Amino acid sequence: MKIAMDIELKDIPGQLVRALKPISDLGGNILSVLHQRDKKTPSGRVPVQLVFELEEGRLDRLVEKLRGEGMQVVRIGKERMKDSMVVILIGHIVHSDLRDTIDRIDRTGFAEVVELSMSMPGVDKKSSASLVISAIGKSELKEALGILEDTAREKGIMVISPI
């Protein structure tokens, strides 16, 4: 199953590798790592958001191992994609590689495009699309929207998001 986990590392070299190793040791598949060295916690630790696939029965052992390495496990999200959001795109959506736009969200591991409706009025005209993005949590959903907005800016597409 897909698991999102927030951990906090000591700010010394080699910590990230030591955090990731137990996951692969237990047969897990790491999908995304968000390492924010510039956003330290008040106690000087570095927050890391992980998303990985792991057999559910091995989760307790993983947490035990991480704690044994001196890491703090702050949050474990076992939910599948549970938050979703509709966004509208306007622009040359297909000609700017729609597949790549969607892939950039799917590739995160913590969010994916689950629905797509399009309307293409003519070859040279701008098309419009509605996407539904799902993510494992609210903050991940927000991040996925950020990725989509960056991608859209790069490709000259307008993104309309909910209030």
Next chain:
Amino acid sequence: MKRERAVRLTIVGFGHVGGGVAEVIMRKHQELKEIYGLDLRIVGIADLKGVTINEKGLSEPEIAKFRDGSVLAGMSTEDMIREVEHELMVEATPTNVVDGEPGVTHIVTALESGRHVVTSNKGPLALQYRRLTELAERHGRELRFEATVGGAMPLISMIRNNLAGNRIISIKGILNGTCNYILTRMGEENLPYEHVLREAQEIGIAESDPTKDVEGIDTAVKLVILANAVFDMDVTYRDVKVRGITEITPDALKLAHDAGYAIKLIGDVDDEGRLEVAPRLVPLGDPLNVNGTLNVATIRTDLAGDITVIGKGAGPIEAASAILSDIIGIYAR
């Protein structure tokens, strides 16, 4: 019977709004006396044509003559503000978002001359909010500007008076009736932007140069006034992230509707520094989903929860309503 208090005022800028203020003050003169004990007298009017004054209060025929361009006093607008004795100036010249003039000069002159100021002019507040409010404070005068945001909608005074004690978390709203009209019509009739814009221009809802409205500039200017007045920011409209509605397609409106949303041009300001104007998806059942030329704002507060105000955003009498309530607010304490 309340004790009556005579308040002499001048009106600077005598277009639709200034004229509307004069009309409302004349029409309600007796009522204002009876209810608030306020005897409002317009002792001077100035616009590009010149200045007319009457220290005892201009009569309706005198105002009509000024409108026709006769009976001009030989003095400049600033001289009138400085030299004619009065308590309050109404500044209703058109908004200029480049340098705020001539509004800034009028307001500064009035405050330095010891006049209270009530204005509908967005430019000076969007560009020099801090300087003007500090000047008012230094001279112990009031500077009120309810008419600048959302026309007749009571936003700033509601937050300052009725919601006193609440922390304001965010304000989101439709602050431009022209954009709301265009998006509403595009959605209802499945018509392209250009077509609906032309229609709006024909019936006088959009100006011949609609840039300020459709590019989101007008909304941004109003948002800045809210940001400064309510969130104590020190920003100008150049700090706002702005996108307008010119690229919205009827297809996008339909796709949004199928998903349960309307697309509206939303101004969004919050206590974490967000300052943005952009087309956004508004759930069909949300109170912000109002149609036509209406304006709306939802104020999120820590104690009272969400409060939504809906009203007519534009129009001379609506602006005059906001100006009048500011004037009464200054003296009714």
